[in-house]
Amino acid sequence: MSNAPFWRGVIPAITTPFAADGTIDHAFLAHHARTMIQAGCIGIVPLGSLGEAATLSFEDKCAILRTLVEALEGKAPVIPGIAALSTDEAVRLAREAEKIGCAGLMVLPPYVYSTDWREMKAHVEAVIRATSLPCMLYNNPIAYRTDFVPEQIAELAAELPNLQAVKESSADVRRFAAIRALLGERLELLVGMDDAIVEGVAMGATGWIAGLVNAYPHESVRLFELARDGGARAAQELYAWFLPLLRLDTVPKFVQLIKLVQEQVGLGSERVRAPRMALEGAERAAALVVIERAAATRPVR
Incomplete structure (x- = not known):
């Protein structure tokens, strides 16, 4: 599979569905993944922040990957x-993902521990070198307190041939231009924050690791295509409708919010795994106002 098509398009950061007893709902997971692909998405990213990966055991993660590869x-x-918390566990998961049949990896810095470039580079380098799979570096300094700046990304790209892409979630769209200035077309650039998709595409991004796509797959694919093919002006009307929902992706309870949207549109359940809890009271009511307003004015597909 060549570099470009592999990363270019909308790739859901798929949520992890839970049954009423708290176990993973593998049947719905398989169905949901197929629904995303049928809507025009080009791949699936499980085990991300939106997938509640930090609450999943190693065995949970492997079971999810087997379900998705089979589906x-x-x-x-x-x-x-x-x-993972440790480099050893992250390397082990990367190797297991390759054995299961995954086609690529999204590599994150370690959970909890964040430190200097020497240690963070050693961690991601160990994971990327652990397999022959194409890899995407995930830069999210807001969530993980580790910021891979463009110069460091260029250093990794020079040393790691299978590093093919960067998911950029620093909230600074100037990063895209900076990476391009250093690396040209060496890496594919993907937007990691839903409410920056049009701006990110304008700055050179060619893919979108999306969250609200779990509830609105057709609209997400259409928005990306409009931004890619016609620019901000072409995407303006759909983006204006979508933005109140897309902004739900950038707050601390984004998992609960996106799952609530899924439930409201009939594409999932709002069940989350502790320590998260489903929204309630005024917080839930405020979210429902946004969700219901969007549903009432939903563009005709």
Whole structure:
């Protein structure tokens, strides 16, 4: 699979569905992944922040990957997030993902511990070198307190041939231009924050690791295509409708919010795994106002 098509398009950061007893709902997970691909998404990213990966055991993660690889039958790549408390566990998960049949990896810095460039570079380098799979570096300094700046990304790209892409979630769209200035077309650039998709595409991004796509797959794919093919002006009307929902992706309870949207549109359940709890009271009511307003004015597909 060549570099460009693998990363270019909308790739859901898929949520992890839970049954009433708290176990993973594998049947719905498989169905949901197929729904995303049928809507025009080009791959699936499980085990990310939105997938509640920090609450999943190693065995949970492997079971999710097996379900998705089997469900998609090679029609679209499964690209799991690889994050752990220790480098050894992250390397182990990366190797297991390759054995299961995943097509690529999204490599994160370690959970909890964040430090200097020497240690963070050693961690992601160990994971990327652990397999032959194409890899995407996930830069999210807000969530993980580790910021891979463009110069450091260029250093990694020079040393790691299978590093093919960067998911940029620093909230600074200038990063895209900076990476391009250093690396040209060496890496594919993907937007990691829903409410920056049009701006990110304008700055050179060619892919979108999306969150609200779990509830609105057709609209997400259409928005990306409009921004890619016609620029901000072409995407303006759909983006204006979508933005109140997309902004739900950038707050601390984004998992609960996105799952609530899924439930409201009939594409999932709002069940989350502790320590998260489903929204209630005024917080839930305020979210429902946003969700219901969007549903009432939903563009005709």
